[in-house]
Amino acid sequence: MSEVIADERTKESEGPGHAPVLTGCPWHDVNEMLQSVGLRPTRQRMALGWLLFGKGGRHLTAEMLYEEATHAKVPVSLATVYNTLNQLTEAGLLRQVSVDGTKTYFDTNTSAHHHFYMEGNHELVDIPDPNLVLQKMPEVPEGYEISRIDMVVRLRKRR
Amino acid sequence: MSEVIADERTKESEGPGHAPVLTGCPWHDVNEMLQSVGLRPTRQRMALGWLLFGKGGRHLTAEMLYEEATHAKVPVSLATVYNTLNQLTEAGLLRQVSVDGTKTYFDTNTSAHHHFYMEGNHELVDIPDPNLVLQKMPEVPEGYEISRIDMVVRLRKRR
DNA sequence: TTACGTGCAAATAATTTGCAGTCCC
DNA sequence: GGGACTGCAAATTATTTGCACGTAA
Numbered sequence: 001m002s003e004v005i006a007d008e009r010t011k012e013s014e015g016p017g018h019a020p021v022l023t024g025c026p027w028h029d030v031n032e033m034l035q036s037v038g039l040r041p042t043r044q045r046m047a048l049g050w051l052l053f054g055k056g057g058r059h060l061t062a063e064m065l066y067e068e069a070t071h072a073k074v075p076v077s078l079a080t081v082y083n084t085l086n087q088l089t090e091a092g093l094l095r096q097v098s099v100d101g102t103k104t105y106f107d108t109n110t111s112a113h114h115h116f117y118m119e120g121n122h123e124l125v126d127i128p129d130p131n132l133v134l135q136k137m138p139e140v141p142e143g144y145e146i147s148r149i150d151m152v153v154r155l156r157k158r159r
Numbered sequence: 160m161s162e163v164i165a166d167e168r169t170k171e172s173e174g175p176g177h178a179p180v181l182t183g184c185p186w187h188d189v190n191e192m193l194q195s196v197g198l199r200p201t202r203q204r205m206a207l208g209w210l211l212f213g214k215g216g217r218h219l220t221a222e223m224l225y226e227e228a229t230h231a232k233v234p235v236s237l238a239t240v241y242n243t244l245n246q247l248t249e250a251g252l253l254r255q256v257s258v259d260g261t262k263t264y265f266d267t268n269t270s271a272h273h274h275f276y277m278e279g280n281h282e283l284v285d286i287p288d289p290n291l292v293l294q295k296m297p298e299v300p301e302g303y304e305i306s307r308i309d310m311v312v313r314l315r316k317r318r
Numbered sequence: 319t320t321a322c323g324t325g326c327a328a329a330t331a332a333t334t335t336g337c338a339g340t341c342c343c
Numbered sequence: 344g345g346g347a348c349t350g351c352a353a354a355t356t357a358t359t360t361g362c363a364c365g366t367a368a
Contacts, residue, residue, distance in 0.1 A: 040367060042323060062358080077325045082358060101257040101332090102357075116297070119306055127297045138275070138286045144314040147278055151310040155303040199342060201348060221333080236350045241333060260357090261332075324365070334355070341348070 029053065037091035047074040048084050052094070057109040059097070059124035065106075099124060099152055114151040127153065185213050196250035206233040207243050211253070216268040218256070218283035224265075256283060258311050273310040286312065 030049035034041045051068050052058060060068075066081045085106050088094045097105040099117050105124050107115075116125045140146060189208035193200045210227050211217060219227075225240045244265050247253045256264040258276050264283050266274075275284045299305060 040322065042367070044324070075325095079326075079359080080324055083324085086359095096260070098257050098260040101255070101260065101263045104260045104357080114297075116300070118303075129297060138273075138288060138312055140312075140314060141275070143317055144277070145317045147313040147315040149310065149312050151308065153297055153299075153308050154306040155299060156306040158302055158304045199347065201342070203349070234350095238334080238351075239349055242349085245334095263332080320366100320368095322365105322367080325363095327361095329360070330358080332355100332357085334353105336353080337351095339349085339351105342346095343344105 033093060037088075037093065039087060039091065044074070044076045044080055045084055047072070048076065048081065049088075052088075052106075052108055057107065057126050059105045059107050059115075059126075061103045061105055063103075097124060097150070097152075112149075114153065117152050117154045119154055119156045185209050188212065192252060196247075196252065198246060198250065203228075203233070203235045203239055204243055206231070207235065207240065208247075211247075211265075211267055216266065216285050218264045218266050218274075218285075220262045220264055222262075256309070256311075258283060271308075273312065276311050276313045278313055278315045 027046070027050070030046055030053060031041045033049060033053070034045055039045060047069060048065065051065060051072065051074075052060070062078065062082050062085055065085070066076065066078045069076045069081065085094065089096055089106065092110060093108075095107045095110045097107050097115060099105060099115070100122070103122070107124075107126075109126055114127045116127055117123075118125070137146075186205070186209070189205055189212060190200045192208060192212070193204055198204060206228060207224065210224060210231065210233075211219070221237065221241050221244055224244070225235065225237045228235045228240065244253065248255055248265065251269060252267075254266045254269045256266050256274060258264060258274070259281070262281070266283075266285075268285060273286045275286055276282075277284070296305075
């Protein structure tokens, strides 16, 4: 039962439209990734994809990614950043995380896992242990099924 | 009735400013409740408090409460609803729940528990079992402590 | 070419804030 | 009476959308 939150998609080489075989080459990988979900590998999408997936698991807001792109001398409009993030999310390459009602975070790790939220600096961090699961599943109401479980462990500095 | 409220409030009769002894009389209770956290029992706060705590555990957005108040022939401005909800939250009488980034829900049940979120109609429901907890606590980073754990189990209609 | 993609600015949506008038203690 | 409270409208913040122009296939 605990496997509900199991970690499988690390190598998401299945699913309709998903088939990128990672090579380690950022350009090639992002290109494949976009192609595989039917998005044209345009200049801005390539750049954003590179920023997003170039390093390990990231948690970014649209604004943050926009700034990064700008600093990286990649001219993109904020609207395009939003559009791209939404498209990638819809395509299953990103996962949206709601934590404080205001900002919306996008997580490059789409496998099942939970988060720490640092209340101080509003930073989001993956909880390393993917097996951190429930003692028992809640009793789901008739006619419904679990679509996803989102858990956020809020942390504050110890005094 | 107000068991839910009675339950926790009775227990946290130690915190500063918290000490209302519920009697079952909504007017009296809300009055006490407000007094106890240092808020003047004005017409609109009394009315909103009555709507909020009159029945058991509720999950409302500012907009929803505003409509309820309007329908109940209680003239309140949306701004005041927001202000009041925030004041009550700050006072510990309400708990904020972020679930989809857009709307913010306020839960009249401030005790530790989790939620079901119906993806279809965007309804929030308490998970009855308060013992639905983690198999093991996540390893908290040095210097930090858990402030709260928010878990949302998203449900969709089974097809 | 030609549909898809992009930038910009205007449009929404949710929530907050400034301030003049009102009400509670 | 005086400060706390309220309502309204204007201000913010986060995000979406319409549309003319650019660009990948």
